[in-house]
Amino acid sequence: MISEGNVEAAVETASTPRHIALVRITHWIVVLSVLGLLVSGTGILVSHPRLYWGETGAVGTPSLIDLPIPFIIGPSVWNRPFHFFFAWVLVLTGLSYVVGSFITQHFRKDLLPAKADLRWNRIVGVVSDHLRSKRREADAASTYNVVQRLTYLAVVFGLFPAILWTGLAMSFGVTSVFPILATALGGHQSARTLHFACVVLLLLFVIVHILMLCLAGFWRSVWTMITGYVPQGERAR
Amino acid sequence: MSKFLKRRKFITAGLATAASASGLGTAVYFADRYGLIPPDHTGIVGVGETLTYATQRLLTSGHSLAREFKRSDISKVPVVNGPHPTDEKYLALLADGFKNWRLSVEGLVARPVSFSLEELSRLPAESHITLHACEQGWSYIAEWTGVRLATVLDLAGARPESRYVVFEPFANPNQSRTVVRALWESVDMADALHPQTLLAYGMNGEALPADHGAPVRLRLARHLGWKNTKYLSRIVITDRRDLYRKGGGTWYGGI
Numbered sequence: 164m165i166s167e168g169n170v171e172a173a174v175e176t177a178s179t180p181r182h183i184a185l186v187r188i189t190h191w192i193v194v195l196s197v198l199g200l201l202v203s204g205t206g207i208l209v210s211h212p213r214l215y216w217g218e219t220g221a222v223g224t225p226s227l228i229d230l231p232i233p234f235i236i237g238p239s240v241w242n243r244p245f246h247f248f249f250a251w252v253l254v255l256t257g258l259s260y261v262v263g264s265f266i267t268q269h270f271r272k273d274l275l276p277a278k279a280d281l282r283w284n285r286i287v288g289v290v291s292d293h294l295r296s297k298r299r300e301a302d303a304a305s306t307y308n309v310v311q312r313l314t315y316l317a318v319v320f321g322l323f324p325a326i327l328w329t330g331l332a333m334s335f336g337v338t339s340v341f342p343i344l345a346t347a348l349g350g351h352q353s354a355r356t357l358h359f360a361c362v363v364l365l366l367l368f369v370i371v372h373i374l375m376l377c378l379a380g381f382w383r384s385v386w387t388m389i390t391g392y393v394p395q396g397e398r399a400r
Numbered sequence: 401m402s403k404f405l406k407r408r409k410f411i412t413a414g415l416a417t418a419a420s421a422s423g424l425g426t427a428v429y430f431a432d433r434y435g436l437i438p439p440d441h442t443g444i445v446g447v448g449e450t451l452t453y454a455t456q457r458l459l460t461s462g463h464s465l466a467r468e469f470k471r472s473d474i475s476k477v478p479v480v481n482g483p484h485p486t487d488e489k490y491l492a493l494l495a496d497g498f499k500n501w502r503l504s505v506e507g508l509v510a511r512p513v514s515f516s517l518e519e520l521s522r523l524p525a526e527s528h529i530t531l532h533a534c535e536q537g538w539s540y541i542a543e544w545t546g547v548r549l550a551t552v553l554d555l556a557g558a559r560p561e562s563r564y565v566v567f568e569p570f571a572n573p574n575q576s577r578t579v580v581r582a583l584w585e586s587v588d589m590a591d592a593l594h595p596q597t598l599l600a601y602g603m604n605g606e607a608l609p610a611d612h613g614a615p616v617r618l619r620l621a622r623h624l625g626w627k628n629t630k631y632l633s634r635i636v637i638t639d640r641r642d643l644y645r646k647g648g649g650t651w652y653g654g655i
Contacts, residue, residue, distance in 0.1 A: 219531070221538035239536055248444065251448045338466070339465055
């Protein structure tokens with residue numbers, strides 16, 4: 164006779180979620196806060212859409228990049244508090260995700276690439292398969308391929324920390340305690356330029372990420388990231 | 401799931417909620433006691449404002465110094481952000497070199513005092529070459545000369561219950577239409593007593609130019625530009641918590 168507990172255990176193993184709750188919850192909070200940061204960040208940027216290198220820069224001094232958008236004075240004032248609100252949401256969520264991922268071994272199990280996969284021909288193989296829209300068996304499986312693993316690790320441990328660093332390097336309070344945050348980047352304006360450059364990289368990632376979702380089935384992927392499970396009837400594919 | 405497990409989960413969740421609620425309550429109590437809550441702490445963005453301000457106050461508690469630069473780093477073109485006031489009162493003061501100008505220091509002080517420009521310049525002066533950055537994005541480096549605000553507050557005898565120092569400029573009808581015309585500001589005592597906080601009357605070795613805030617502007621090396629009130633006319637020390645310029649922006653400028 165099978166006890167209640169055994170049945171539960173059996174069901175659990177048969178349906179291990181594609182994404183654990185920690186990943187699902189933090190993923191969507193990060194989506195919302197990044198959206199808020201992009202909108203409020205644009206509101207700040209338009210008041211001076213010129214980028215410089217070094218400590219100083221202003222209209223009348225040489226710029227590095229002149230963004231082809233008009234100067235709109237004003238929005239930066241009321242967008243800034245929203246920018247910092249969403250920054251805190253992102254930072255605290257990111258910290259919970261990183262700490263939680265070490266505890267649940269999400270990094271080791273889902274994101275750390277296997278040594279055998281870290282070869283150029285494997286990586287090139289994954290990319291060329293995707294470019295030719297050839298969906299491998301592994302794609303429908305419940306693990307990430309080597310390119311996904313490397314990209315997600317780079318975003319989590321490279322891009323987001325870089326955005327945070329370049330943002331903090333613009334703060335006079337922060338640089339009074341840690342001047343190296345600004346000087347190591349080349350100065351206050353360099354930090355601002357790099358903050359922008361990092362966001363462009365993040366946008367590139369988001370665009371490719373969404374394109375890949377479309378290849379795999381956009382709503383199917385979104386559903387899976389909300390519920391943790393691939394929608395019913397599709398699991399056989 | 402068994403009934404026992406459900407009940408255990410329920411009790412755990414209840415305890416966790418109670419613990420976090422009392423934890424939050426204790427945190428708010430101590431944050432307020434140690435001056436970690438900014439005046440603009442209300443509303444949803446107030447959460448971010450409070451976290452930023454509290455974190456920075458804990459980080460910068462030892463009077464951390466803003467970066468200073470070499471004389472050769474001084475920018476050739478110091479940006480002018482909005483020209484000086486053009487009302488009769490200001491123009492008359494400007495015309496005779498601010499001889500009739502006086503800066504009054506009042507509020508929570510033992511001895512309300514006022515200073516002429518000459519009296520201010522007889523107080524111990526110092527110069528700092530620091531970065532001035534506008535929240536819009538531009539920046540320049542200049543040398544500012546003046547008297548420490550701490551020296552002036554000491555002469556007036558700021559009372560121990562003082563919490564904020566309010567800076568009132570001349571009304572400026574020339575200011576950009578998107579901001580309040582009289583750009584008064586307030587800072588906490590930590591910034592008011594900071595060694596790099598100056599009442600600056602000199603810039604790059606000369607008298608402070610009219611468009612940069614003559615006769616005297618506030619110079620806060622650890623803040624963005626908008627906190628550096630130009631055309632000072634009055635300084636008020638207060639223990640009121642609700643006294644800050646509600647312009648939709650952030651109150652704390654060390655960001």
